[in-house]
Amino acid sequence: MALMLVKFDLKKRVKLAQTVWFMYWFAVMAGVLVFSMGLFFKIELRKRSELMDNNESHFLPNLLIFMGLVACGINAFGGKICYDSLDPAKFAKWKPMLKNFLVFCVGFNALLFVTALLCLVMRIPLQFTLAEGLRNGMKFYKDTDTPGRCYMKRTLDQMQMEFRCCGNDNYRDWFEIQWVSNRYLDFSSKEVKDRIGSNVDGQYLMDGVPFSCCNPSSPRPCIQFQMTNNTAHYSYDHYTEELNVWNRGCREALLSYYGGMMNTIGALVLLVTLLEIGVTIGLQYVDSSLSTLANPDDPESESEGWILEKTVKETFTDIMAKMKAMGKGSKVEEGAMAGKAPEME
């Protein structure tokens, strides 16, 4: 009892081949889409690699790029097969490899599905990478004269302005590190000496934030320094002041940005997987309908098409039996060789 048996006459076969050919061209474009999404993701990761401690994993975008290329190739090939299927002479040369090609397609679809799941899951390692990278980034904010770190200030400032965030968890992270370079501190002044003396590491800590934390929507000019001192500014209460600097932390902002991107990519890859499954089933129907012609010499005769020749259970037991036979076959050969060897001796 075949799975999903459908009867085909010539007209139906032609229509099927045309539809599947059309779908294959859509699938080629879907492959291009997957490729470009992988490329885009890779570029976005590269742009902020400084904030991710330069050890972010490029496994996922590389996988997407690879799958996109393979998808383009498979679908173009499948389209060619469909195009030739209407001509018995041309189809005959594809016939032998069609079964293997279909098995390969099924494997590829499974891999594509796994990729989609990965996109949705890889958020978690990204979170840890970002937390670590941002913390280090803030520590090196002041090192604008150290080669290799001199652009950290600019990167952080631009990131805070672009993503509308401040600090790692919130703006108070800036109170705990020295973000003013020693070159611009007057060590003879009393204020500087007090601040340096006030903590164990001798760091110049202050209750201020860089300008990139400022929120332009605030009705009052930005208050960056002496933020916890209510008397330093007229009509200011730092507990109730909400609009002065950005409230969100940059880790959360970046995570929601990349998380959103990965969710979208994962959803699109799932859709592409569905399309690929569709074209694989279509090609299986084309293949099976062309191999069961009632009268092999008459191209206009009726035929049947199916997804599986026998039911799912029987196909499964067939595959297991084949694998066992292959395993036994190699054992028999070994036994024969072992039997021969002692004879020769």
Added chain:
Amino acid sequence: MVLLKMKFTLQRRVRLAQGLWLLSWLAVMCGTFVFCLGLYLKAELLRRAEVMDNTEIHVVPNILMMVGLASIGTNWVASRVCQDSLDASRFPRWKAFLLAWFVVATLLCFLLLAVVVLSYALQGSLEESLKVGLRNGIRFYKDTDVPGRCFQKETIDHLQMEFRCCGNNNFRDWFEVQWVSNRYLDFTSKDVKDRIRSNVDGRYLLDGVPFSCCNPASPRPCLQNRLTDNSAHHSYDFQSEELNLYSRGCRQALIDYYMGLMNSTGPGVLSVILIQMSVVLSLRYLQTSVEGAMAQEDPAGDSEGYILEKGLKETFEDLKANILILLKFGQVNPNAAQESPEAGDPEKASDNTTEKATSTTSAS
């Protein structure tokens, strides 16, 4: 003496019709491109409408959008004419149309050229508009509690951060304006009272700038206040400090941006003009060669195609003569209208109209 005469066999006519059909569809897509270009330019101008005083510069994207739509329609008509041109029964209905089509198509080319010229000519007007708009924006920066102006601060801050500029001409524009709202000034403090007394209008002026002028590329944390006072900051020299704030003025930044946009669209518009002109010329050849073939006894035989039936000078003089005849009929008619109420003769009026009809057909 015919202008640019060419011989056309039947096969050549067929090829010309097919090629022109493809070309006119290409021209339709160019028309869409021009329309989208105009739309994009208008959207960009509208985005910054708050810092612009007048909308004179909007004439450039408006014309582009109009021309884009008109050229889509015109070139679609051209493709229909091509399809019908090889069918002797369907082509004659387009005959009357074609003169109007040529006029419209040439007009579109001239309009596109005018757009290219205008985009350079209106630069001065854009500059003026930005000067006034930015000056107002900076003046109203502090009015975050005045309805209608409460977003001015946010607009100017975003503008300065996005375009990496400060002030109108440079950052010193902020020294001349009170940009801190009175609500946040402590009028009992000595510093505030001194500053307010130091100028005629009683404004709180300071040598400081808003945070949005800060340059992230500076190696030192941003210095916003007491910019002219070297002793206020360690190791700071006001005259030689370049990276602390953005050195460009926002007017210059915006003009560079918009001029860059319009310059980069220049080559695209010029190539659209070329394509449109080639559609016009090819359609003229097709029209004359097909009409010539239909006038002959053997419609499938050779015919001649040309751009103008007579030389350039003669055609021009013919046109002048036709226009004068039309004008003369315009002059004769009032006299006829005065006479006909006296005579009460409807026949004379119908005679005039038939004469007018023949002269119009001879002109086309």
